[in-house]
Amino acid sequence: MVAKGGPSVLAIVLAGGEGKRLMPLTADRAKPAVPFGGIYRLIDFALSNLANSGYLKMVVLTQYKSHSLDRHITKAWRMSTLLGNYVAPVPAQQRLGKQWFAGSADAIYQSLNLIHDEKPDIVVVVGADHVYRMDFSQMVSQHIQSGAACSVAAIRQPIASSDQFGVIELEKGSQRISAFREKPTDPQPLEDSPGEILASMGNYVFTADALVDAVRRDAQRDDSKNDMGGDIVPDFVSRGEAYAYDFGDNEIPGATERDRGYWRDVGTMDSYFDAHMDLVSILPIFNVYNYDWPILTNAGSFPPAKFVHGSAKRRGVAIDSMISAGTIVSGSVVQRSVLSPNVHVHSFGRIEDSVLLDNVDIGRSCTIRRAILDKDVVVPEGVSIGVDHDVDRKRGLTVTDSGIVVVGKGTVLQP
Template structure:
């Protein structure tokens, strides 16, 4: 059935909740797990499910995303498979930016018209999960549904953060409420015994949809509705067959700095909830980097990507991204270090050391805790980050602080001896 499906990955808006990581890149292009990009998650789920025609919609800071897609997803010349970027564009019928999820798809429908398909799978570009979309599509067809919504059971504490669905005994959606704050007890739905035992009895929309082609065109053309979650879905429940596809695996929305930080560090757990090592691995760019070289370092519950040169004293519960250089006697704890896009030459390093300037990476005798170090940063020797009293939230020249997490900005230069 997947041959009849086209997938659309929504790149999101300006990504302000992930700032400063989105200052120079779109949200789907944000690095995750040391070597991947966020957009690799939904694309990999599609490819493992047999869906090979994929559009990625974006409009902010799309250059690095375009480069990643171009360098990563190559298919046979004899195949109709593709992963293409659709950026917001001015046309004779529209000269505006995407105004929401539904508007983004509406403005892109003319690109889909050249293909033969019966179903459109709409995905978010900022979630971490592994799902078999082939099963979801089969359930959609078997139920005779016109729209399917992937849902995940949540407990009462999580309800105010989601759109909540009410279903009947056939898993058909009968009602929808957007982020209820109180008096939502009557919105409990039928869930598995395992979910019931955990108190997860409310079905939250995951922002993953399947639409029949004909209905999608009817719902989007000739009106100004801009959002699927707030307008299209609630207004479709009474007139169309809307199926809830219940998913009970690991799923998290990583659209904020704290959730992004927790999702990454969660990968260092002994048995992480998100499996990087299973059959459904994540596809990403093949960089042909050398193996990492580690000298005299105590590594504990950490992930080290390719091409690193590490002489640190210890690294604990951290992710070290590609091409990272870490100096001697440095301690890293609860950190995501994204790495670098290139290596400095020995001549460049020697020149910087003569002037006592930081070189790319993390210097000697540093202590860094609870931090995200963006790409291509220059952290000098004897730098201390987040090792003292709890820091107040704020945005500074070289870094920001959110909920106790220090985010060192891309290409920031932190001089020797700095204390943050």
């Protein structure tokens, strides 16, 4: 039964994902800890959405390479006076079995004591590796009205991407889910749009008791991969208890016509790069300057960004770019790029369509084009990246299919 004054809600943030396709950015950090948009980590989007929705009781389930993630949650969230008492990272050590979490459902099973202690009416379970804004309270309202035990947030995606998503089929004229298949290669297209599928966003609302029963049942099954999308949701669907929540109905204060309904799964280097270009497009496709639904983080204390004149021919400028505090651009041109804190770009260079993470140092006369440089990368004088991909490969750098060059954390390139 739902308590008076609205349901009590516990949010569980699944943050144990490995993010293999984001290598080398995930070489020594979990995917939710991957830096994004100059000053954020991917997990900040899920946590900010929950906080802005009014759901302040959050537990973050971590596992894979969680050190950097724990550090970020502690610095940015636990030390915050507003949220510090609520956001709690829970490492995989809290276990019932001999294994680490097998899958996302096992992570919840092994953390059932959190639900017992908190006694919520509703559990909101969200992933931690997407860029978007969402008011979860609207989804919770629909969940309660529909009488569902499990609600799955749904968004239209191109049919070619079906093998990356849980694909939802609905009963005719209803939001009730008739079939849910995890990452199928032969998906059912949408009736009104044959080029699209209805994809799960990996965000769920559960009636607390129903979730507890479902993960317990799942833990008894030998044939289960203990996965939320692969096992738990299909179980609710087979009982006729799962409904879809249409993300297209979600209204966010301050959203512009252009960024309404924005959701990016930044699961690959190319989509990570594209999502950054969405930030610096002139009318941003994803607007981080919407203070009505702020994306929260702690970017550290740095002096303001500085632009140095340089020579008469080469002024230090940045155009169509986001430049974080502590960064110095001296006598070089930066275009359509995102620079994290404390980056230093020396004279006579050009940075185009690139993402430079914290403390990157670019020497004189370098060209950096369509590249992602992880933290602490040093590019010495005269070295170019993204200009000749054969040279980039010879240097051992990753070049994606679409020609984005990725330089791993701490790489010091040779002159």
